[in-house]
Amino acid sequence: MTGQILFGRFVVFILFALSVGQTALADELSASRERLLRIQERIESTDKSLQQNKTKVRSLRDELRAVDKELFSLARKEKNLKKKLADNQRQQDESRKQISLLRKQIEAQRQTLEKRIGSLYKGGGGGVIKLLFSGMGPAELDGQFRNMLRIVHHDQKILNDYRQQQETLNRKLESLEELKQRQQMDLAELKKSRKVLARASKLKVQILSKVRKDQRLLTSLKKELESKASRLSGLLKQLETAGDQDKNDSPLARQRGKLPWPVEGKVRISFGPQRHPDLGTLFDSNGIEINTEEQTPIKALWKGRVAFASAFKGYGNLVIIDHGSGYHSLYAHASRMVKRVDDHVKQGEVLAFSGYPGTSGVYFEIRRQGKPVDPETWLSRR
Structure with a gap:
């Protein structure tokens, strides 16, 4: 449970660091839109x-x-x-x-x-x-x-x-x-x-x-x-592209309830408050743990950019994908990772393999604006 708490704090830290960039980007987008609006008003007045x-x-x-x-x-x-x-x-x-x-x-x-x-x-x-x-x-x-x-x-x-x-x-x-x-x-x-x-x-x-x-x-x-308006519109487009790398595709939110599972297996630990199956203690789970065989490919929930890919004590190797618009997915207990930071991945692309020593499956989270959400409500029914 201590490891779960530490992991949660670590994830919050990582997502906070990511959200700082997102917040700065959002602030810049907001300021740019405001400047564009003022310029457009001046254009109308001038016209x-x-x-x-x-x-x-x-x-x-x-x-x-x-x-x-x-x-x-x-x-x-x-x-x-x-x-x-x-x-x-x-x-x-x-x-x-x-x-x-x-x-x-x-x-x-x-x-x-x-x-x-x-x-x-x-x-x-x-x-x-x-x-x-x-x-x-x-x-x-x-x-x-x-x-x-x-x-x-x-x-x-x-x-x-x-x-x-x-x-x-x-x-x-x-x-x-x-x-x-x-x-x-x-x-x-x-x-x-x-x-x-x-x-x-x-x-x-x-x-x-x-x-x-x-x-x-x-x-x-x-x-x-x-x-100026044209240049600012271009900047806005770049910023929006930076915030949502593939804007032409449907946003992640529209895929809620239709997304593929990162691995095949039975859910061992669900989202939210519950009793730990091994320790018997009560705790709040920010994600789900899925039982799976070793060396099972762990696949990306949705396209995005690899924001973190490294070992974390107690959770083996951890991969975090930035899907844009404030959405992130986390994959823990990996034995071997095949992606690096800043790699761009597609939906279903292999990120790592399960089987970290001492674990029996894959730990998985979805976060929106840094806050954990129930992954099972986003994944397709089986």
Whole structure:
């Protein structure tokens, strides 16, 4: 019984040493998963920011196109308005020339009319008095007089026409001047609008440049985060592989009740509290003892790595297999071992042979996370 206790303590020590590695591995896995989760959250956040930036870029592009279109429209309006102003100025210049010419014509016509009136009424060389005493007959005299009146009326009509034309031109000149003032005001407003739009366009170009720069930075950050996530995923895969060497196969836990026996034979000592068949004392057994003939092959319960293979006082030679995921199987009372530490074994592969001197069988345990479990509940029924 003392040997059983010592063996139990030894196994606990061995599995504790193994579990330290498992715990460290589990801690590293947990920390790596946490880092990966944070990186993935940052990737999602960065991707969201990228999408928002893309929306901003599209919006700014649309706004810039609208501003450029408006600037083009204003430039075209300004060009047309300047052309109209130039036409207006030409019309004003032409009207002023016509007014100046009309004034000269009016003045000349006025002087001519004054002379004729003076001749008629003041007795000049062709005056009325002279006409009366010219010796002409009444009919002839009347005809001459009427001719003179027609000339005077004609001159007066020409003079009035000139004055009307001058008034028309003056009104046109005033209208053109008013139009010019309105056009100049419109032109000033257009120039002001163009300046405002030009500043807005420049500002939007700067914002667009910054947003694009942010987008490049976010894209670079996303790629870096994705690279980190990829590397971390690879590390996780390695760690998970280290914790469970053959993850593609069904886990050991799924084989519960279906696993092969390490040796053929009858169970001499069962798992749990009981009385020792030879000593008659009560004790807790962490495993089972199976009666078997000497030199019977002891086979691996499940695939795994040899974590321990050496002699242990009172239990002959001991082999411990690490099956991953915190599961271990122990095989004691071996006379000869055929596997070494770090050897990888398959299910059913021979680990050792029974027949250690002074024993009548093989001692067998299964441990989960360092704690012993009843092996018979894991082995197939016979």
